[in-house]
Amino acid sequence: MVYNVPDLAGATSTRSGQKVDGVGCQTQAKEVVKYHIHIHVAIYVDGRMVRLPGGIGITPPPLIERYPSGDFYDVGLYDCLYWLHTHVADGIIHVEAPAKQSFTLGQFFDVWNQPLGPSRVGPARGAVTVYENGRSLAGNPRNTPLLPGGAIQIDVGTPAVGYRPVSFKVTGGCGEGTTSCSVPKG
Secondary structure: OOOOOOEOOOHHHOOOOOOEOOEOEEOHHHOOOOEEEEEEEEEEEOOEEEEOOOOOOEOOOOEEEEEOOEEEEEOOOOOOEEOEEOOOOOOEEEEEEOOOOOOEHHHHHHHHOOOEEOOEEOOEEOOEEEEEOOEEEOOOHHHOEOOOOOEEEEEEOOOOOOOOOOOEEEOOOOOOOOOOOEEEOO
16 A cells, blocks of 8 residues: 655665665666565654655666556666665565575665664654564664564654554565555455
8 A cells, every 4th residue: 555644755865776785786687586575664753654655776767657646666777676675655665686685674774875773764863663563672773674574663753653563465466557566464
């Protein structure tokens, strides 16, 4: 589901194709995907939901498919796609890597070129609480693992909203006439 709330920050802050924290960027012609998982991320700033924009981790000029409900970003002929990226503003991080490996929320934010730490999430400042699959995590939010089918919630500032369960599944035709990569599980 595409959220009708403001973006935390624009996707244009994405890096330009150089390797970031060991995360590569591949052109469509050279893309090899042997590890493909999805993680849902919800972000609340001072009690209000904001979203991850579509196009994080896709270098300019992206291929953009326009739909009445929003844009779908993909890799085109002259850009590259980082192994950690978003296609639409539905909260789904796509991990599409050439081999199975561990990734973190910090790596995703670094690909996005946005700060993430105990008192900052992108441009938002304040106390940060991170939940993964309903469990409050201690420590630096950068270390939060991106787990298959994981649901991450980030609260920054006050009031904190507390964990709000999310259930999702990624549709098989993501981007082929669809307006989102996820649909509620049910």
